[in-house]
Amino acid sequence: MRNKLIVMSVLIALSIASFAQTGTLKIFSEVDSIDIYLDEIYKGRSTSTIDGLKPGSYYLKVLRKDVVILSDIVGVQPNQTTTVLIKMTDDIKKKLLQGMAPQIEEYKSKKMTVYEGSYTKWHVRIGGTQITDNEYLKLSKDTAAFNMMERDKKAQRIRTIIGVPLIIAGGAFYVYAVYKAASEEPVLPGASTDFWTNAMYITIGAIPFGTGMYLTAAQPHKRYVTYEGAVEYAKKYNAKLKEDLKLPSDFEPAQ
Numbered sequence: 001m002r003n004k005l006i007v008m009s010v011l012i013a014l015s016i017a018s019f020a021q022t023g024t025l026k027i028f029s030e031v032d033s034i035d036i037y038l039d040e041i042y043k044g045r046s047t048s049t050i051d052g053l054k055p056g057s058y059y060l061k062v063l064r065k066d067v068v069i070l071s072d073i074v075g076v077q078p079n080q081t082t083t084v085l086i087k088m089t090d091d092i093k094k095k096l097l098q099g100m101a102p103q104i105e106e107y108k109s110k111k112m113t114v115y116e117g118s119y120t121k122w123h124v125r126i127g128g129t130q131i132t133d134n135e136y137l138k139l140s141k142d143t144a145a146f147n148m149m150e151r152d153k154k155a156q157r158i159r160t161i162i163g164v165p166l167i168i169a170g171g172a173f174y175v176y177a178v179y180k181a182a183s184e185e186p187v188l189p190g191a192s193t194d195f196w197t198n199a200m201y202i203t204i205g206a207i208p209f210g211t212g213m214y215l216t217a218a219q220p221h222k223r224y225v226t227y228e229g230a231v232e233y234a235k236k237y238n239a240k241l242k243e244d245l246k247l248p249s250d251f252e253p254a255q
Helices: 002-020 090-098 101-110 133-140 143-182 195-216 227-244
Strands: 023-029 035-038 041-045 049-053 056-064 067-076 081-086 112-116 122-126 129-131
Touching: 023 056, 023 067, 035 049, 067 081, 067 090, 101 227, 112 227, 122 227, 129 133, 133 143, 133 227, 143 195
Parallel strands: 023 081
Antiparallel strands: 023 049, 035 041, 035 056, 056 067, 112 122, 122 129
8 A cells, every 4th residue: 555655656746747847938039129929928028038838839929010020830848948040031121121111211301311413522411402511510510620611601701891891992993983084084183184093093993892802702612521521421320310210220222
């Protein structure tokens, strides 16, 4: 009787031990921010290990932003670890992009492009709109270049302040002197009307007029960054934009 009890105890213990054996499911993913479901039961976000699973088959479903990127049956063995690897394949990329239409449109509207053009040879666009050098330097936070541009603008304003009165005064005197010379009248009371005297007065008006025109003339367009520098910054800008929008780093919309 005692032996029978011992045998039964051993069998019961073995049965309990066998029943208590569980397996582990381990998930490695190249896709971030995934939601994991096992037999339609939510197991968490980006969970890498699920312990204590009874041996058997399970329906594994993995989503990213409501897009199913994996749907498969996995087997779990007692005292073993079943490993699942989710790779970022081209097929998964397409699935993810199909659910990101708003982000793609926002990327297109904010993408920075450096392209060759006329006059200044190259330009910068945000989306489909060309931006000024001033807007570009503010975006790039290139303080040194921005300050240099502001100094040049200030110098141009000073030249204009000096040049405009010279144009008005010199131009008025020039026209007056030409008119008097043509009428054979003295430019100033008591002045001679000979050719050289008239030429002198005309020159007196022409010099400040010409100086004023020179000072107020538009200066040659100056670039404060190089084309190569702008292209390099555009790459960084677009990479950050894709990161913020959760788009793949190698994504580029079709032209």
